Amino acid sequence: MPTVFQFLVRQFLLKLEAVHKELCSGQIDEYDRHFRLLICGGSNTGKSSLLSCFSSEANQSEGTTVLRLDNVNIRIDVREKDEWQPEYVSEFDGVVVVFAADDFKSFENAVEVVRRVQTCDFLPVVMIENKIDLIDDYNYTNKDAIEDCLKKARIRLYR
DSSP states (O other), rough: OOOOHHHHHHHHHTTTHHHHHHTTTTOOOSSSEEEEEEEETTTTTTTHHHTTTTOTTOOOOOEEEEEETEEEEEEEEEEESSSSGGGGGTTTTTTEEEEETTOOHHHHHHHHHHHHHSSSSSSOEEEEEOOGOOOOOOOOOOHHHHHHHHHHTTOEEEO
């Protein structure tokens, strides 16, 4: 069963095919695909842990993750930022916004980041609720508030 991160990468593959061709035209690379991905979210939301779980290279260079999906080697240059800046639009091919299930303030900040990204030029953005394992009973109070807010804002959430 594919992980959430693998699903996200597949979505980026589908949505960013044209961007990939433009960026990589004339380049020779040992990877079949190359994406620049920004993972942003507040401190202690698990951004680094999320990335380290999916790296297939033991000695990866800083900010680079390699995934193998469907027999395709995908190089993802990843940068972690706590805040979104509009000038990032030209630097990245997609944005993953992370918040912690045990910190409602990080959710509020993540929603604001997604809204700011959506005001820029087309840039795929998804939201990941991380650290669900820290919640003993997932029917915690904030779950309904989170789902209602995201539904109204038409923001896609992955857990």
